[in-house]
Amino acid sequence: MCANLIAVECTYDQPSNRRRNPAPQYIEALETRLQKAEAVLRTVLPNLDLDDPKFDAHSIKHLVESAQTNPRSEPKGATETAKPDDDARLHSMVDRTGALDLDDTGNWDFHGQSSGYVFMRRFRAQFGDQLLPDFKTLNKNRTISQVLESPKSAQSSPYDFNLPAAVDLPPREVAIELCCNTLDDCCALMRPVHRPTFFKRLHALYETEPEQYNNEHVQFLPLLYVVMAVGCLFSKTEDENTMLDIKGYKEATEQG
Amino acid sequence: MLDITDCRDLVSLQTVLFMILFLQSSAKLPTCYAYIGIALRACCRLGLHRVVSNKFNPIELEERKRAFWLVRKLDSYVGAVLGLPQMLSDDDVDQEFPTEVEDEFITPEGIKPMPAGIFPLLKATNASTRLTHTLRKVVRYIYPIKGLDSASLDQRYTISHRRIRELERDLQNWMDELPMDLRPSENANKELSRYFKQPILLVGKLRC
Numbered sequence: 001m002c003a004n005l006i007a008v009e010c011t012y013d014q015p016s017n018r019r020r021n022p023a024p025q026y027i028e029a030l031e032t033r034l035q036k037a038e039a040v041l042r043t044v045l046p047n048l049d050l051d052d053p054k055f056d057a058h059s060i061k062h063l064v065e066s067a068q069t070n071p072r073s074e075p076k077g078a079t080e081t082a083k084p085d086d087d088a089r090l091h092s093m094v095d096r097t098g099a100l101d102l103d104d105t106g107n108w109d110f111h112g113q114s115s116g117y118v119f120m121r122r123f124r125a126q127f128g129d130q131l132l133p134d135f136k137t138l139n140k141n142r143t144i145s146q147v148l149e150s151p152k153s154a155q156s157s158p159y160d161f162n163l164p165a166a167v168d169l170p171p172r173e174v175a176i177e178l179c180c181n182t183l184d185d186c187c188a189l190m191r192p193v194h195r196p197t198f199f200k201r202l203h204a205l206y207e208t209e210p211e212q213y214n215n216e217h218v219q220f221l222p223l224l225y226v227v228m229a230v231g232c233l234f235s236k237t238e239d240e241n242t243m244l245d246i247k248g249y250k251e252a253t254e255q256g
Numbered sequence: 257m258l259d260i261t262d263c264r265d266l267v268s269l270q271t272v273l274f275m276i277l278f279l280q281s282s283a284k285l286p287t288c289y290a291y292i293g294i295a296l297r298a299c300c301r302l303g304l305h306r307v308v309s310n311k312f313n314p315i316e317l318e319e320r321k322r323a324f325w326l327v328r329k330l331d332s333y334v335g336a337v338l339g340l341p342q343m344l345s346d347d348d349v350d351q352e353f354p355t356e357v358e359d360e361f362i363t364p365e366g367i368k369p370m371p372a373g374i375f376p377l378l379k380a381t382n383a384s385t386r387l388t389h390t391l392r393k394v395v396r397y398i399y400p401i402k403g404l405d406s407a408s409l410d411q412r413y414t415i416s417h418r419r420i421r422e423l424e425r426d427l428q429n430w431m432d433e434l435p436m437d438l439r440p441s442e443n444a445n446k447e448l449s450r451y452f453k454q455p456i457l458l459v460g461k462l463r464c
Contacts, residue, residue: 089414092398098339109286112339113399182274186281190330190381192273192323194315195359219267222258226274233281 094122172206175224178231186234198227260291263298266316269323272298276330289334295327296343305349313364321354325385332388336395346389353382375437383434390426397423 098112099121111117169175179202183195201220208217260272272295279288299305304324312320328344335342356378361368370376397419 088417090417090420092413092415094399110340112341113401114336114395115339116337118339182277187277190277190326192270192319192326194319194362197315197319219265223267223271223274226271226278230274230278230281233278 094118169206169224170228172203175202175206175228178228178235179224181231181234182227186230193223260294260298263294264301266302266319266323269295269298269302270319273323273326280330280334285334285338288330289338289340292327292331292334293343296331299324299327300344305344305351307350307352314362314367315364318354318362321351322381324351325353325382329385329388332391336391339399342392346392353385354378356382375435379435380438383430383438386433387430390423390430393426394423 094113098110098115099118100108100110102108170178176199179198183191183193183198201216202224205213205217205220205224208214213221258268258271260268260275263269263272272291276288276291276295279285279291302320304320328349331342331344334340355362355367356376357367357370358374358376358378361370398415400413400415
């Protein structure tokens with residue numbers, strides 16, 4: 001229990017620093033220090049019961065005294081302290097139920113236990129706002145759900161039904177570049193398509209007149225639109241016009 | 257153009273997958289969750305979660321595996337971040353991981369051997385897919401729904417330290433199995449494994 005208390009305190013002692021630059025070594029260093037501290041404690045006070053449920057209530061001085069007055073050579077006690085935290089219970093940060101919220105427009109939103117939403121709520125309840133200065137300023141103007149949503153999506157209407165049913169394909173070079181963005185940058189580690197096959201289909205599509213599209217072409221068309229839409233998000237040039245166009249493609253596709 | 261509720265072929269499924277990536281990249285996670293649900297159900301209808309005896313050409317076979325494991329991974333991540341349940345149990349799945357070969361070497365005729373010295377990215381993909389197994393375990397252990405002392409009015413609960421240690425062991429094993437090229441000298445993967453080291457901070461970290 002002692003060990004866990006220390007861990008929790010250390011972890012949240014300076015959260016704002018870690019939020020900005022979470023040094024991976026930091027946690028490891030903490031763990032090593034904790035292990036050392038425990039080892040020292042056990043050597044000096046082998047009778048000190050780290051799992052003692054009274055630990056919180058009693059003062060540390062009192063515990064140290066009682067540990068010292070106990071006979072040191074008691075074998076039973078020694079074996080017990082040898083495995084102090086084998087099945088210690090850790091207190092969870094969050095409550096065991098999630099949060100179910102209703103917004104102004106009558107939409108329900110459930111956030112489960114493991115969600116960041118519940119975590120942050122609990123965190124704020126426990127430590128107050130002062131530890132999260134950046135979060136607080138964010139929160140003045142926007143609700144949490146707005147923070148989680150992209151700002152862009154709140155402004156532009158996601159479904160504009162005035163769009164023409166079919167949007168013309170961009171020039172082949174643009175299409176290829178956008179697709180490369182998607183396949184090589186965005187989802188290099190999670191590519192669900194076979195790259196050569198994808199580009200073979202792309203070229204086939206460009207070499208066919210729209211009137212002569214066969215089933216395979218028609219099937220591939222939405223995929224191409226969406227891949228280009230994703231590619232646009234990851235576009236290096238950040239061309240505003242293309243961005244809007246591709247949003248249009250995306251919407252057209254979703255409508256379809 | 258596409259009826260996503262009747263997604264019965266690979267190309268349509270891939271389309272939905274890229275829609276999900278689009279939504280994920282534009283930070284609309286709750287919407288993402290809905291689409292992932294659709295994609296996962298579509299995967300099951302296409303039989304992607306099972307090893308089937310039908311004759312597919314190698315490209316199609318690999319695309320099937322990739323699509324399935326990608327959806328599965330997204331489902332785990334987005335579910336964990338939103339605190340919403342997974343839709344597929346590990347017991348329902350016997351699909352194999354994608355073959356760890358670069359795309360150029362997969363042809364309709366067969367999978368050609370790769371020359372030495374090429375590191376297929378799919379090795380990293382599969383490693384991160386394996387990690388989602390631990391992520392699911394983290395969610396199950398750290399954020400249990402049942403089996404708690406429901407008599408107590410206190411909403412807080414405790415977690416066995418032994419289980420935390422088990423999770424840490426899992427992560428260590430995962431690290432030990434990681435291909436040499438992906439070992440901590442590469443920051444990206446080091447970071448990835450760090451996210452899970454402190455399960456209590458898991459969600460906060462994932463958001464970062």
